[in-house]
Amino acid sequence: MTATHDVVIVGAGPAGSTAAQVLAQKGFSVLVLDKAAFPRDKLCAGLLTWKAVDVLERVFAETPEGLLATGVFNTATPGYRIRFRDRTIAAGEMFYPFHLTARRVFDKHLLDRAVKAGADVRQECRVVSVDPARASVRLDDGREFRGRHLVGADGVGSIVRAACPFDRSAWKAGLGGAMEFYLPRTDPLLAGKVHEDLRAPNPTVYAGFLRAGYGWVFPHKEHLAIGIGGHSARHAKDFRPRFREFVEFLGLPASLADKAKGHGLPYGNYLQAPWHGPTMLVGDAAGLVETLFGEGIYYALRSGELAGEALAAALSRGADPTAVYGKGLRRDILPELVWSRKLRRLLYASQSWGFLPLLCFVRGGGRLLGEMVHGVRSYRLLLRRAAGPKI
Numbered sequence: 332m333t334a335t336h337d338v339v340i341v342g343a344g345p346a347g348s349t350a351a352q353v354l355a356q357k358g359f360s361v362l363v364l365d366k367a368a369f370p371r372d373k374l375c376a377g378l379l380t381w382k383a384v385d386v387l388e389r390v391f392a393e394t395p396e397g398l399l400a401t402g403v404f405n406t407a408t409p410g411y412r413i414r415f416r417d418r419t420i421a422a423g424e425m426f427y428p429f430h431l432t433a434r435r436v437f438d439k440h441l442l443d444r445a446v447k448a449g450a451d452v453r454q455e456c457r458v459v460s461v462d463p464a465r466a467s468v469r470l471d472d473g474r475e476f477r478g479r480h481l482v483g484a485d486g487v488g489s490i491v492r493a494a495c496p497f498d499r500s501a502w503k504a505g506l507g508g509a510m511e512f513y514l515p516r517t518d519p520l521l522a523g524k525v526h527e528d529l530r531a532p533n534p535t536v537y538a539g540f541l542r543a544g545y546g547w548v549f550p551h552k553e554h555l556a557i558g559i560g561g562h563s564a565r566h567a568k569d570f571r572p573r574f575r576e577f578v579e580f581l582g583l584p585a586s587l588a589d590k591a592k593g594h595g596l597p598y599g600n601y602l603q604a605p606w607h608g609p610t611m612l613v614g615d616a617a618g619l620v621e622t623l624f625g626e627g628i629y630y631a632l633r634s635g636e637l638a639g640e641a642l643a644a645a646l647s648r649g650a651d652p653t654a655v656y657g658k659g660l661r662r663d664i665l666p667e668l669v670w671s672r673k674l675r676r677l678l679y680a681s682q683s684w685g686f687l688p689l690l691c692f693v694r695g696g697g698r699l700l701g702e703m704v705h706g707v708r709s710y711r712l713l714l715r716r717a718a719g720p721k722i
């Protein structure tokens with residue numbers, strides 16, 4: 332079978348849509364396949380830092396003001412709170428707000444933009460078999476597509492990654508997990524005696540409930556995203572009981588935790604060279620998730636952008652796409668994952684001494700830590716990595 336497209340992309344989450352946008356804008360023929368019909372849900376707390384907004388501005392020419400006006404972002408909040416169980420470790424305002432989005436809305440918006448740019452998007456197309464060496468895929472209805480290049484943007488359970496010769500046990504050993512539910516702001520439970528954080532306008536994160544992970548309450552316009560996430564191997568069957576404890580701590584019935592959905596989360600099992608022959612992996616499929624807070628949307632957007640640019644360089648001037656993609660990963664993404672993992676080890680190990688190590692770390696770091704979270708500074712020794720927002 333000869334190539335049907337320049338690039339076939341499996342998965343239309345933020346990583347796939349961004350790669351498609353970059354390539355389609357440059358005039359390459361791009362096919363995007365997704366098993367879902369959009370809008371579709373994706374379990375996610377939907378918090379975006381400055382560095383994610385920066386990619387949206389660069390690749391999609393979006394502005395945060397425009398995204399707020401159209402409802403793609405539903406909330407912008409500069410406030411934050413960090414707790415060790417009930418004790419406030421830090422609270423205040425950042426130099427730049429966190430933006431919150433519902434993934435149903437966000438992912439559909441980015442996909443629509445890729446379609447407008449010229450990408451051929453086919454929904455309800457489940458890929459069931461992949462030949463990474465030939466950049467070809469087969470759907471469950473038997474249809475086959477082949478690109479000159481293939482991009483696996485199909486999330487944490489990637490079928491494209493599974494078809495490549497990567498070390499499966501290392502992947503599994505570093506996998507994390509998360510559980511979450513969305514509580515509508517109109518829910519009568521919120522009118523009762525609940526924890527004050529459920530009425531706060533700012534996101535709150537909680538240490539002290541998981542030995543290797545954390546909990547969160549993120550205040551979207553119409554609902555609260557309440558969840559817990561961390562390292563799977565360390566917690567295994569422990570997640571649900573810990574989530575029950577967290578939900579009860581918030582003054583909510585533990586039954587909400589029982590009904591909550593779970594989802595895999597790369598948590599330190601990132602691939603350093605996520606490619607095989609003409610096939611590349613981006614986003615969760617490559618494990619590109621920050622390894623302390625589990626932030627993945629920026630890494631999906633940025634790796635999609637880097638892969639799109641690398642493939643455009645290959646298609647237009649014969650560059651080696653893996654060399655170009657690898658260089659971008661080593662410059663912008665991998666140092667953040669390596670150093671956030673070092674920091675995580677330190678913080679998680681020190682939790683056994685209670686709240687004091689976290690308190691010293693957060694108070695000592697001050698504004699620099701905020702800049703690190705938003706991506707102006709690196710997790711690597713807090714070195715400056717970007718000019719930051721114009722404010």
Ligand SMILES: Cc1cc2nc3c(=O)[nH]c(=O)nc-3n(C[C@H](O)[C@H](O)[C@H](O)COP(=O)(O)OP(=O)(O)OC[C@H]3O[C@@H](n4cnc5c(N)ncnc54)[C@H](O)[C@@H]3O)c2cc1C
Nearest residue numbers: 342344345346366375376377378458485486614615627628
């Ligand atoms: C509970 C939870 C909360 C989170 N909260 C945050 C947060 O607040 N902020 C943040 O930055 N990150 C957060 N993350 C991480 C973030 O959700 C992911 O990192 C991000 O979605 C990765 O994007 P992606 O495009 O790589 O993959 P996905 O968004 O997972 O998209 C993959 C796409 O591939 C499609 N697909 C899969 N298999 C196939 C197949 N066989 N054939 C065709 N299509 C297929 C799927 O339908 C899907 O549309 C959270 C994760 C979890 C689990």
